[in-house]
Amino acid sequence: MATKRYATLQRCTIGLPFLFKLKRPHNHIAGGGFFVTYSSLPLSLAWDVFGQKNGCLSLDELRALIAPLASSRRRDDPIGCTVLANPFFIEPGGWITDLPDWSSNIVRGKMYDTTENAGATIWRKVQQHISLYPFESSKINTVTLVAEQGAKYGSTVEIRPRLGQSSFRVLVTDAYQRRCAITGERTLMVLEAAHIVPYSEEGTHDVRNGLLLRADFHRLFDAGLVSVTPDLRVRVSPRIREEWFNGKVYYRLDNSPLTIVPTHPSMRPDPDRLDWHYRNRFQS
Numbered sequence: 001m002a003t004k005r006y007a008t009l010q011r012c013t014i015g016l017p018f019l020f021k022l023k024r025p026h027n028h029i030a031g032g033g034f035f036v037t038y039s040s041l042p043l044s045l046a047w048d049v050f051g052q053k054n055g056c057l058s059l060d061e062l063r064a065l066i067a068p069l070a071s072s073r074r075r076d077d078p079i080g081c082t083v084l085a086n087p088f089f090i091e092p093g094g095w096i097t098d099l100p101d102w103s104s105n106i107v108r109g110k111m112y113d114t115t116e117n118a119g120a121t122i123w124r125k126v127q128q129h130i131s132l133y134p135f136e137s138s139k140i141n142t143v144t145l146v147a148e149q150g151a152k153y154g155s156t157v158e159i160r161p162r163l164g165q166s167s168f169r170v171l172v173t174d175a176y177q178r179r180c181a182i183t184g185e186r187t188l189m190v191l192e193a194a195h196i197v198p199y200s201e202e203g204t205h206d207v208r209n210g211l212l213l214r215a216d217f218h219r220l221f222d223a224g225l226v227s228v229t230p231d232l233r234v235r236v237s238p239r240i241r242e243e244w245f246n247g248k249v250y251y252r253l254d255n256s257p258l259t260i261v262p263t264h265p266s267m268r269p270d271p272d273r274l275d276w277h278y279r280n281r282f283q284s
Helices: 003-010 043-054 059-069 117-130 165-175 215-222 239-244 271-280
Strands: 017-021 029-042 078-089 191-195 210-214 226-228 234-236
Touching (some): 017 078, 029 043, 029 165, 043 059, 043 078, 165 191, 165 210, 210 215, 215 226
Antiparallel strands (some): 029 078, 226 234
């Protein structure tokens, strides 16, 4: 993907409508979703994160599909991943045609402003279709959307993008600069997005409910043998030594500050959720 397009997508607002236009001869809008993030991931990791949502039945099929577009012959080149929430698809009879200000040679997308004639026309037609989908609200009057922050499916807005496990994983990975929060490990294939409060216990797929951890620390965190205090210090349970007579590599990090913390305050781990984990999960 071109650097210019990458930079444009990186600046997009979470929740921005993102529409699907078909290829020739059908230069029509046939569906869309709501923008969550853009990231570049190794091909195998993109499959691990999104699976058949990549539009293929297997990793080998995805490799074969990507191969003619790849600049090299490596099997695990990075690919661009545009992550969307609440996708919707329009039946062929309702495809939106005659797009204003759309040139047939546009191949990398086009931005529209819904306060201007062309954008307003397209958005009015799209609204007729997405209002039929079971979003959190059946009335859609705005394109200002936000990712979930408090309630399970987002804060109170006209449409609440429901972030799934895949979106959560990509957002947390990039928020922590692709490094383990505890060790600083950079090997992307062994890094995992951990929920602070488990999703099964009313946790959310919210960046502030996540930590990017090396796989072994993720398992220890989920088991309560490692925790992070609200002031962002690592705690290692004595149970590791008591039960396995080992753990020197972990105890060296006990009571040390997190190595990596997201730069933006809105993506840093929630102190209340860290406190919940430390009080309810950590085996002191």
